[in-house]
Amino acid sequence: MTSVQSHKKAKALKPSSRRPAKELCSECGLCDTYYIHYVKEACAFLNQQIPQLEQQTHGRSRDLSTPDDWYFGVHQDMMAARKQQPIAGAQWTGIVSTIAIEMLKRGWVEGVVCVQNTDADRFQPQPVIARTAEEILAARVNKPTLSPNLSVLEQIEQSGLKRLLVIGVGCQIQALRAVEQQLGLEKLYVLGTPCVDNVTRAGLQKFLETTSRSPETVVHYEFMQDFRVHFKHEDGSIETVPFFGLKTNQLKDVFAPSCMSCFDYVNSLADLVVGYMGAPFGWQWIVVRNDRGQAMLDLVMDQLDTQPVMSQGNRQQAVQQSIPAYDKGVTLPMWAAKLMGIVIEKIGPKGLEYARFSIDSHFTRNYLYVKRHHPEKLDAHVPEYAKRIVGQYQLPD
Numbered sequence: 001m002t003s004v005q006s007h008k009k010a011k012a013l014k015p016s017s018r019r020p021a022k023e024l025c026s027e028c029g030l031c032d033t034y035y036i037h038y039v040k041e042a043c044a045f046l047n048q049q050i051p052q053l054e055q056q057t058h059g060r061s062r063d064l065s066t067p068d069d070w071y072f073g074v075h076q077d078m079m080a081a082r083k084q085q086p087i088a089g090a091q092w093t094g095i096v097s098t099i100a101i102e103m104l105k106r107g108w109v110e111g112v113v114c115v116q117n118t119d120a121d122r123f124q125p126q127p128v129i130a131r132t133a134e135e136i137l138a139a140r141v142n143k144p145t146l147s148p149n150l151s152v153l154e155q156i157e158q159s160g161l162k163r164l165l166v167i168g169v170g171c172q173i174q175a176l177r178a179v180e181q182q183l184g185l186e187k188l189y190v191l192g193t194p195c196v197d198n199v200t201r202a203g204l205q206k207f208l209e210t211t212s213r214s215p216e217t218v219v220h221y222e223f224m225q226d227f228r229v230h231f232k233h234e235d236g237s238i239e240t241v242p243f244f245g246l247k248t249n250q251l252k253d254v255f256a257p258s259c260m261s262c263f264d265y266v267n268s269l270a271d272l273v274v275g276y277m278g279a280p281f282g283w284q285w286i287v288v289r290n291d292r293g294q295a296m297l298d299l300v301m302d303q304l305d306t307q308p309v310m311s312q313g314n315r316q317q318a319v320q321q322s323i324p325a326y327d328k329g330v331t332l333p334m335w336a337a338k339l340m341g342i343v344i345e346k347i348g349p350k351g352l353e354y355a356r357f358s359i360d361s362h363f364t365r366n367y368l369y370v371k372r373h374h375p376e377k378l379d380a381h382v383p384e385y386a387k388r389i390v391g392q393y394q395l396p397d
């Protein structure tokens with residue numbers, strides 16, 4: 001945790017273009033500000049401190065005797081939800097944007113850190129502090145690229161904002177929590193999304209060109225619970241590509257090294273997390289981590305349909321089989337991939353078991369990546385809960 005140090009000294013520093021995490025940098029934006037002074041403690045890739053920050057944020061860290069805590073982090077409630085009236089153009093039904101708008105409208109916060117896109121490129125992230133509902137709405141939908149959300153942190157102090165909502169992914173939120181005490185805020189709320197397999201803008205282009213029939217018209221995409229990537233195109237059409245048909249051999253180096261080294265898929269340090277992977281197809285997945293998160297969710301409950309989370313199937317064999325296949329870059333012919341997709345959709349893991357499938361697959365892959373590329377970091381960088389998850393499987397050397 002960042003101790004209360006000479007914040008004045010930090011402010012005197014000019015942000016530099018240095019990236020102390022080097023190739024593991026996730027471009028969270030902290031180093032674009034004078035808070036770079038705290039980077040050695042704050043950066044998720046230089047100093048893994050999830051348990052300490054969980055304690056600071058939620059009043060406790062994960063209970064390691066409870067497998068649900070290994071997987072989903074500290075939580076007091078989970079559910080599946082969807083907006084009765086979805087927001088057009090949102091990534092899913094727009095629960096994230098709706099909560100942010102309500103918080104702003106009711107005066108809970110004076111600004112919302114979120115990420116719009118540039119005029120020239122729908123996928124190029126442009127972090128902003130939104131002060132109106134329109135500015136929040138303009139940030140809806142994922143920018144599926146590394147985004148320097150924390151680059152706006154200096155503006156918070158300069159503008160005198162005292163009550164703030166930050167929307168972000170795990171690596172951004174870990175750094176934010178580490179410098180939270182230095183921001184001069186009276187109240188900070190954090191609305192997180194899960195995040196995995198993010199890419200640079202160039203990496204995204206390669207992914208789209210390798211995987212979609214029409215890369216230039218893709219408006220958004222998601223790796224869905226039906227084991228397919230769903231691409232939505234400008235004309236509203238949906239293209240699906242089975243996971244097992246992805247050209248793994250060509251895509252192996254497309255994901256950012258930071259994401260290949262990440263063990264915070266579920267955004268452990270947010271007050272409230274809104275994703276999809278623990279919910280049935282078509283629904284969003286809500287994880288309430290603490291009382292602040294519950295209060296944020298309560299603001300919009302009358303606009304949601306909800307149902308309890310469910311869990312079905314057994315992921316473990318599928319995960320174990322996929323480890324060597326991924327490692328060798330095995331790519332199935334499309335007909336076989338489609339067939340496998342149909343079978344696994346029928347009998348495969350669903351609900352929370354699908355979320356465990358995805359977490360297991362990524363943590364085992366990432367563990368191998370860190371072990372091979374940064375062996376000196378392995379022990380301290382991999383949190384204990386992730387070691388327990390990975391320990392369920394046999395890994396190649």
Ligand SMILES: Cc1cc2nc3c(=O)[nH]c(=O)nc-3n(C[C@H](O)[C@H](O)[C@H](O)COP(=O)(O)OP(=O)(O)OC[C@H]3O[C@@H](n4cnc5c(N)ncnc54)[C@H](O)[C@@H]3O)c2cc1C
Binds near residue numbers: 092
């Ligand atoms: C890069 C990325 C990967 C994700 N991977 C998963 C996953 O594997 N499993 C899962 O369950 N959920 C994942 N999610 C979350 C999921 O895709 C939806 O974002 C979430 O369910 C909210 O949907 P919504 O319709 O409520 O959001 P919307 O109302 O459309 O709002 C989306 C919000 O996301 C923010 N945002 C957009 N791009 C970024 C970015 N690059 N970095 C930080 N914030 C951003 C915007 O500020 C906006 O406020 C991911 C999200 C992102 C950004």
